[in-house]
Amino acid sequence: MGSEAVMLPPKPTVGLDDVRALLAQRSEEIWPALRAATRSATDFSEVLALATQRKKAQRAGIPGGTDKKIRLAMVGGSSLYPLHELVQQMVGAQSQSGWWETELWKGDYDNYIAEILDPESELYAFKPDVIFLVPSSQRCAYHGAMTDAREQQQAEAAKAAEDLLALCRTAHDRSGAEVILANFMPAAEFDPGPFRVRTLGSNWNFRKLVNLELGLNAPSYVHLCDAEFLATRRGVANCYDARAWFETKQLYSSEFAVEIAREVAGIVASLHRSSKKVLALDLDNTLWGGVIGDDGMAGIEIGGTHPRGEAFRQFQLAIASLAKRGVVLAVCSKNDYKNAAEPFEKHPEMVLRLKDIASFQANWEPKSENLRRIAQDLNLGLDSIVFVDDNPAEIEIVNQFVPEVETIWLGPDPAEYAAQLLNCRLFEPRSITSDDLQRGEQYQQQAARVQAMNTGTDMDSYLDSLEMYSLISEFTPVDVPRISQLINKSNQFNVTTRRRSEAEVEALIGDPNFYGFSVRLADKFGDNGLISVVIVKVEGATAVVDTWLMSCRVLKRQMEDEVVNEMVRLARMRGCSTLIGHYLPTEKNGMVRDLFPRMGFELVEETPEQATYQLSTEEFVTKKTHIQIDRRAYDAN
Amino acid sequence: MTQTEILAKMQTVFDDVFLDDVKVTPELSANDVEEWDSLLQISLVLGVEKAFNVRFRVGEVEATKNLGEFADLIQKRMSEGAKA
Numbered sequence: 001m002g003s004e005a006v007m008l009p010p011k012p013t014v015g016l017d018d019v020r021a022l023l024a025q026r027s028e029e030i031w032p033a034l035r036a037a038t039r040s041a042t043d044f045s046e047v048l049a050l051a052t053q054r055k056k057a058q059r060a061g062i063p064g065g066t067d068k069k070i071r072l073a074m075v076g077g078s079s080l081y082p083l084h085e086l087v088q089q090m091v092g093a094q095s096q097s098g099w100w101e102t103e104l105w106k107g108d109y110d111n112y113i114a115e116i117l118d119p120e121s122e123l124y125a126f127k128p129d130v131i132f133l134v135p136s137s138q139r140c141a142y143h144g145a146m147t148d149a150r151e152q153q154q155a156e157a158a159k160a161a162e163d164l165l166a167l168c169r170t171a172h173d174r175s176g177a178e179v180i181l182a183n184f185m186p187a188a189e190f191d192p193g194p195f196r197v198r199t200l201g202s203n204w205n206f207r208k209l210v211n212l213e214l215g216l217n218a219p220s221y222v223h224l225c226d227a228e229f230l231a232t233r234r235g236v237a238n239c240y241d242a243r244a245w246f247e248t249k250q251l252y253s254s255e256f257a258v259e260i261a262r263e264v265a266g267i268v269a270s271l272h273r274s275s276k277k278v279l280a281l282d283l284d285n286t287l288w289g290g291v292i293g294d295d296g297m298a299g300i301e302i303g304g305t306h307p308r309g310e311a312f313r314q315f316q317l318a319i320a321s322l323a324k325r326g327v328v329l330a331v332c333s334k335n336d337y338k339n340a341a342e343p344f345e346k347h348p349e350m351v352l353r354l355k356d357i358a359s360f361q362a363n364w365e366p367k368s369e370n371l372r373r374i375a376q377d378l379n380l381g382l383d384s385i386v387f388v389d390d391n392p393a394e395i396e397i398v399n400q401f402v403p404e405v406e407t408i409w410l411g412p413d414p415a416e417y418a419a420q421l422l423n424c425r426l427f428e429p430r431s432i433t434s435d436d437l438q439r440g441e442q443y444q445q446q447a448a449r450v451q452a453m454n455t456g457t458d459m460d461s462y463l464d465s466l467e468m469y470s471l472i473s474e475f476t477p478v479d480v481p482r483i484s485q486l487i488n489k490s491n492q493f494n495v496t497t498r499r500r501s502e503a504e505v506e507a508l509i510g511d512p513n514f515y516g517f518s519v520r521l522a523d524k525f526g527d528n529g530l531i532s533v534v535i536v537k538v539e540g541a542t543a544v545v546d547t548w549l550m551s552c553r554v555l556k557r558q559m560e561d562e563v564v565n566e567m568v569r570l571a572r573m574r575g576c577s578t579l580i581g582h583y584l585p586t587e588k589n590g591m592v593r594d595l596f597p598r599m600g601f602e603l604v605e606e607t608p609e610q611a612t613y614q615l616s617t618e619e620f621v622t623k624k625t626h627i628q629i630d631r632r633a634y635d636a637n
Numbered sequence: 638m639t640q641t642e643i644l645a646k647m648q649t650v651f652d653d654v655f656l657d658d659v660k661v662t663p664e665l666s667a668n669d670v671e672e673w674d675s676l677l678q679i680s681l682v683l684g685v686e687k688a689f690n691v692r693f694r695v696g697e698v699e700a701t702k703n704l705g706e707f708a709d710l711i712q713k714r715m716s717e718g719a720k721a
Contacts, residue, residue: 043687044683044687045650045653045680045683045684045687045688048653048654048680048683048684049653049654049684052653052654052655052656055656056656059656081676081679082676082679082680085680242695243693243694243695246695246696247695247696247699248675248679250679254683
């Protein structure tokens with residue numbers, strides 16, 4: 001209500017001048033200002049000037065900077081200067097509390113094939129975490145005639161993509177690094193005219209096909225920096241700069257280089273944190289036009305033949321498309337619940353229905369409080385929520401009181417709502433697994449379970465009524481992406497918070513010094529998917545829990561007990577008489593502080609950094625639960 | 638704009654690109670500043686183009702011997718822009 005009042009963007013923009021002033025004052029506030037200014041900068045000179053300010057701040061030793069170091073190698077068929085400055089600056093700004101420092105190694109101009117193929121090259125000596133490969137687009141052209149047989153042209157495009165992916169594989173196998181591969185910018189010249197679409201021999205069609213082959217065949221350690229899409233969206237003609245190529249071998253025009261750098265930084269960030277999980281929605285003038293409490297069911301604008309109503313419906317369709325992919329929906333609205341729920345139940349033009357909303361908060365409490373409630377309901381951190389509202393005042397309050405929550409201010413025109421959501425870049429998954437597709441449903445099932453628990457009489461009969469069954473498996477190659485996803489994003493139920501890349505998880509599979517397993521859990525309400533990951537290191541007669549994490553969705557379901565049963569069983573099989581567990585406290589994993597003692601482990605030693613517990617596998621008595629275990633890890637069958 | 642005015646405006650571009658303080662004078666050239674290598678030159682030229690809203694042709698900045706000549710080139714390109 002009252003959202004017509006002041007329509008100013010709620011976040012004041014921080015710019016280069018603010019950063020300069022903060023540097024002059026030697027203020028620690030320079031870091032958040034640098035992050036904000038860098039993220040919003042689109043101009044090449046501005047980004048470089050910000051980079052200069054950053055270097056001066058680092059040189060002056062202003063505290064509050066580096067909170068992560070990333071080793072990035074850049075190789076390619078063009079000059080990597082000054083692209084690397086932009087990448088470095090954009091990666092740094094991905095930090096949420098300081099500055100991500102990039103240790104950089106740059107390959108020589110157009111020497112990437114040799115650098116990757118030579119096992120003794122400096123590239124490998126550098127030991128990169130991430131390799132950014134920008135191949136030569138000048139080489140991506142069909143060499144024969146435009147009139148050659150289509151099969152021949154197709155084969156050459158497939159070969160070009162294969163060769164590049166083979167280079168990526170070599171680089172990954174030798175270094176263990178994740179590889180960011182820039183694909184090819186579309187051709188911008190008119191020649192040979194509209195005939196270009198009739199043959200794969202034209203630069204236009206040939207590059208499109210090579211890019212398609214790259215995208216469809218890239219393994220999970222290759223992350224495509226989609227220059228084709230970015231250039232198309234921007235206007236390809238503005239992405240080239242002939243003079244810069246002749247003078248200094250720049251592949252991208254200076255402004256387009258900023259976009260490429262931003263994309264690379266986004267990919268680097270996605271390797272270290274997951275995308276957002278929850279979309280929390282305001283209702284009045286957000287999901288529909290008008291105020292339900294005042295205008296009533298007949299008065300609100302949604303769907304139909306009215307242009308405003310259609311715009312709101314389009315926004316709901318955009319929301320539904322995210323939900324279908326696993327984004328969990330919540331409502332956060334100042335309304336009476338009865339009024340707020342009515343359109344979801346009865347309005348024929350609504351796309352979203354009550355069953356689509358995992359947590360529905362409609363009351364007169366401040367929205368910051370309701371967002372906390374949503375996080376509790378769904379058992380997720382506040383930092384996994386994105387809040388959307390048309391009212392800048394509400395956005396401002398949320399920014400102030402729950403800064404962990406990301407916000408989107410929709411602005412004054414409903415026509416732009418859908419595009420705003422689909423361009424917000426907060427819900428982009430690194431990969432989409434079939435588990436993700438079910439996630440929305442899983443949270444709704446979670447809500448149903450909570451209800452079952454509230455109506456059930458006692459815990460035992462509740463657990464029994466869930467009819468839970470579980471599959472425990474040693475790590476398998478198909479599960480590696482999901483396992484590494486969990487390892488890299490689980491913060492709460494995670495005893496050591498050790499992160500591992502897909503390559504590192506894969507390496508564990510054949511390593512005799514480790515055993516590991518993943519757990520799936522299903523019940524009568526549905527399949528929860530892969531919900532727990534355990535890695536144990538065998539050190540003689542002692543087994544040490546290296547990693548134990550679980551999805552918070554399955555808390556209080558006795559899954560912890562079954563995990564310990566399995567850890568002990570496998571420890572005995574390996575001849576270990578003692579099982580050691582460490583708890584490494586973080587800001588987020590307080591919920592597992594007393595996990596080991598609850599599971600019957602004895603405290604050995606406690607320091608502020610780590611608590612150590614042990615359990616004798618000889619004296620351990622297998623815990624009884626209500627979960628039926630259908631298969632155990634390392635089973636012969 | 639006079640050469641002096643152009644050099645004064647170039648100073649702001651230099652301040653954004655160099656870590657050390659570099660005083661812009663007509664006689665100054667890349668040889669006088671340790672930090673000023675061929676790579677930094679790229680950033681410098683792009684910054685100047687942006688600040689003065691001009692576009693140089695291939696190879697011509699490289700042909701200038703010092704900042705005085707560079708400023709004259711800027712002036713030449715600016716006057717062309719004004720005519721167009």
